[in-house]
Amino acid sequence: MSADIKSQRGGSELLFGSPIWDGHNRITLSDSDIPCDADIVVIGGGFTGLSVAFELAKNGRNVVLLESSYVGYGASARNAGFCTIGPSASASSVLDTYGINEGKQYFHWFLKAVEKIEALIINEALDVDWTVSGRLSLARSARQSERLKRNFQIQREHFKFPGEFIEGDELQEHICARGFVSAISDNVSACLNPLKLVDELLRIAKREGASIHENTPVIKLKESSFDVEVHHKHGVLRARQVVIATNGYTEPMGISANNFTIPLGSFIVATDPLSLEAQKLLLPTGKVSSTISNFSNYFRLLKDGTLLFGGRKSLTSNGDLDVISKELRLAAHELFGDVIDIPEIAKCWGGRLAFTRDRTPLVGKVTERILFAGGYCGHGVPTSVSAGFTLARYIQNGQYQDCPFFSHSIRASTVNWMGGKLAPLISMYYRRQDYLELN
Numbered sequence: 001m002s003a004d005i006k007s008q009r010g011g012s013e014l015l016f017g018s019p020i021w022d023g024h025n026r027i028t029l030s031d032s033d034i035p036c037d038a039d040i041v042v043i044g045g046g047f048t049g050l051s052v053a054f055e056l057a058k059n060g061r062n063v064v065l066l067e068s069s070y071v072g073y074g075a076s077a078r079n080a081g082f083c084t085i086g087p088s089a090s091a092s093s094v095l096d097t098y099g100i101n102e103g104k105q106y107f108h109w110f111l112k113a114v115e116k117i118e119a120l121i122i123n124e125a126l127d128v129d130w131t132v133s134g135r136l137s138l139a140r141s142a143r144q145s146e147r148l149k150r151n152f153q154i155q156r157e158h159f160k161f162p163g164e165f166i167e168g169d170e171l172q173e174h175i176c177a178r179g180f181v182s183a184i185s186d187n188v189s190a191c192l193n194p195l196k197l198v199d200e201l202l203r204i205a206k207r208e209g210a211s212i213h214e215n216t217p218v219i220k221l222k223e224s225s226f227d228v229e230v231h232h233k234h235g236v237l238r239a240r241q242v243v244i245a246t247n248g249y250t251e252p253m254g255i256s257a258n259n260f261t262i263p264l265g266s267f268i269v270a271t272d273p274l275s276l277e278a279q280k281l282l283l284p285t286g287k288v289s290s291t292i293s294n295f296s297n298y299f300r301l302l303k304d305g306t307l308l309f310g311g312r313k314s315l316t317s318n319g320d321l322d323v324i325s326k327e328l329r330l331a332a333h334e335l336f337g338d339v340i341d342i343p344e345i346a347k348c349w350g351g352r353l354a355f356t357r358d359r360t361p362l363v364g365k366v367t368e369r370i371l372f373a374g375g376y377c378g379h380g381v382p383t384s385v386s387a388g389f390t391l392a393r394y395i396q397n398g399q400y401q402d403c404p405f406f407s408h409s410i411r412a413s414t415v416n417w418m419g420g421k422l423a424p425l426i427s428m429y430y431r432r433q434d435y436l437e438l439n
C-alpha cells in the first residue's frame, strides 16, 4: 500500500481502528476535475458503488463515482472476507413471505451472488486471495439446534440448498471444541481479502473509464423531471440517474436516505498466529464459521494461522476498541477455551453495516431517477457486488426479474429511524432471546 493511501486511510481508523488487510498499490484519486454532467452518478466507493460503476462503464455509460472519504473507507475494506451462499433471513420467513417458487428464486439469487463474484475474479484475473473454504453455521444448544434443523429442512426440501445438517462425530471433524451441537455445512462458500477486492474493483472500474473522485461527499440530491442535481463538496453535477451505494454510512442527502435501513456496528479481532497444532484443533477443515445467535460470532483462520474473530456486543456502532477487543477475546475463549489457548490480540477494528427489518437486502428504485442498494445484513461481500450488477442491468435494459426482492418504491421509514435511536434497548431484547435459547 502506498504511503499516500495509508495516510488517506487514516480517517476511518480514528473511529474504527485499522484492519489487518494488505491491499495492492494503487493510484491516488483526485477530488478535482469533477465533470459537470454524467449519465449516472454513483455515490459511495465500496463494493456496491464500484461494481455498479464497473458494469455501467464497461457497457459504455458515462459514470462518475463520488466518495466522501477514500475508496474503501466503509465496510468493504474492513470486513472479515466471508463470501457465503445463504441469505440472512431464515428459510421459514422466506417461505412465508415469498412462497415456494419465488422463495426458490430468492435462495438462487444468493447462491448466484457467490458464483458471480467467482466468475468476475476468474474472468478479470482479480488477485484477491479467493479460497473456496466452505462454511459452518453453528448451533450451541439443543434449542438452537432445533431451530437450525427446521431451517435446514425447509432449505433442503424447497430451495435446493447445497449443504448438509451435521452433528456429533461428523461435526467434530470440522470443529473440535465441545460447545457446538450441530451445524449446517456447505462446501461452496468462500473467503477473500476484502481490501484487495476493493483495490481490484477500483482498478477495473477505472480501466473501463469510470471517473472516480475521493474526498467528495454528496450533500444533497434535487430531482427534476429531466435530471438529478447532485450537490457535492466541490460543486454541482447533473445526472440522468443516481445510484446511492452508501450502506451503513448513509447520510440524509435531502431525501432521508439514512432511514432506508438501520446502521449497526460490527467489530473484529485478529490474534497472533496460532500454532499448526492449534489450527488443526480449532478448524481442521478450514471452513469459515459463524454461530446463529442474534449476537453471533464469526471466525476464520488466515493462511499464517491468525484467527479472525468478529461479532457484536451491542447494536450501536460506537465503542472503545480496547474494551471491545477484550470482550471479543473472552467470547473466543468461551467458544474454544477447551481446545486452545487464545493468543494475544494483535489488532481490533470495526465498521458500519446496514440491516433491514426483514433481513432482506434493499435493492431498487427510490424514484424514477434515484436508485439504492444496501441493507445486506452482514452478508454484503457477495451480495453488494451482485446488487451492484442487478442495478446496473436495470439501468441498462430495465431487467430486474431475477431479483425477487427488487423494490419499485424504496421509502425512508420512521421505524428504522427509531431502531437506530433505540439500539441499546433493542440490544437488551435480543441478548435476552439469545440467553433463553442458549440456557
Ligand SMILES: Cc1cc2nc3c(=O)[nH]c(=O)nc-3n(C[C@H](O)[C@H](O)[C@H](O)COP(=O)(O)OP(=O)(O)OC[C@H]3O[C@@H](n4cnc5c(N)ncnc54)[C@H](O)[C@@H]3O)c2cc1C
Residues within 6 Å of the ligand: 043, 044, 045, 046, 047, 048, 049, 066, 067, 068, 069, 070, 071, 072, 073, 074, 075, 076, 077, 078, 079, 080, 081, 082, 083, 084, 216, 217, 218, 219, 245, 246, 247, 248, 249, 250, 251, 253, 265, 266, 267, 268, 310, 349, 350, 351, 352, 353, 354, 373, 374, 376, 377, 378, 379, 380, 381, 382, 383, 384
Ligand atoms: C466488521 C465487519 C465485518 C463484516 N464481515 C463481513 C463478511 O465477512 N462477509 C460479508 O458478506 N459481509 C461482511 N460485512 C458486511 C459488508 O462488509 C458490507 O455489507 C459491504 O461491504 C457493504 O458494501 P457497500 O459498498 O454497500 O458499503 P461500504 O463499503 O460501507 O461503502 C459505503 C461508502 O459510501 C461512502 N459515503 C457515505 N456517504 C457518502 C456521501 N454522502 N457522499 C459520498 N460518499 C459517501 C462511505 O464513505 C463509504 O466509503 C462486514 C461488515 C463489517 C463492518
